[in-house]
Amino acid sequence: MTDDIHARTTANRLRLADLLDSLPECAWDSPTLCAGWSVRLMAAHLIQPMLIGFGRFFLASLRHRGDTAATIDALTRRIAQRERSELVAELRTHAGDRVDPPRVGPMGPFADSCIHLRDIARPLGLDADVPTGDWLTLLEHLTSPRPVPALLPPGRLDGLSLLAVDASWSSRSRIGGRRGEISGPAEALAMAVTGRRAALEDLSGPGVPTLEGRIPGA
Known part of the structure; x- marks a missing residue:
């Protein structure tokens, strides 16, 4: 399973590189679904885990008093100063790197490769996407008993069930019935569950208002 996740992460990073390479220069200043981050910053963030090892990250975090989000943002902005072509080339070069962050494992980078592609493509109105099977794998993880907390805050899915209308998948067997269903x-x-409010408009069902109220920015 781990080898499969790494292989799919590699494929998605290459999709991301293709997407970034296809964008006009002006699009690199466009906002993504990650608040405060442009496409350029997202490109830098995608290669940050492969360029900054745990030791360097730890030292950087000390300067930010252990604030992981602030550390990531600072490192990302530093990497983003590189030329656009270099950022894309680095993403291609390191696409196959195996990154297993502590307490996150390979599912973290895999989730990033799915979600961040759409973080870029959705605001630009682009269809670029990962395979549906990747989203189902991510949804299986998000609705599992112990999803990565950084991906899904505790309690966000309490009382809700998910139904994918483009695949034979639902979380009813684990979360229960049609109560609070979101389809x-x-x-x-996956995008909405991980906090992307822009995806809510593509969902329906009695559970949507509950989910919306649990996403910051409501």
Whole structure:
């Protein structure tokens, strides 16, 4: 399973490199679904885990008093000063790198490779996407008993069930019944569950208002 996740992460990073390479220069200053981050910053963030080892990250975090989000943002902005072509080339070069962050494992980078592609493509109105099977794998993880906390805050899915209308998948067997059901494309389900409010408009069902109220920025 781990080898498969790494292989799919590699494929998605190459998709991301293709997407970034296809964008006009002006699009690199466009906002993504990650608040405060442009496409350029997202490109830098995608290669940050492969360029900055745990030791360097730890030292950087000390300067930010252990604030992981602030550390990531600072490192990302430093890497983003590189030329656009270099950022894309680095992403291609390191696409196959195996990154297993502590307490996150390979699912973290895999989730990033799915979600961040759409973080870029959705605001630009582009169809670029990962395979539906990747979204289903991510949804299986998000609805598992112990999802990565950085991906899914505790309690966000309490009382809710998910139904993918573009695949034979639902979380009812684990979360229960039709109470609080939310239906929509697998991509939109995963994006909304991980905090992307823009994806809520692609969902329907009695559980949507509950989910919306649990996403910051409501």
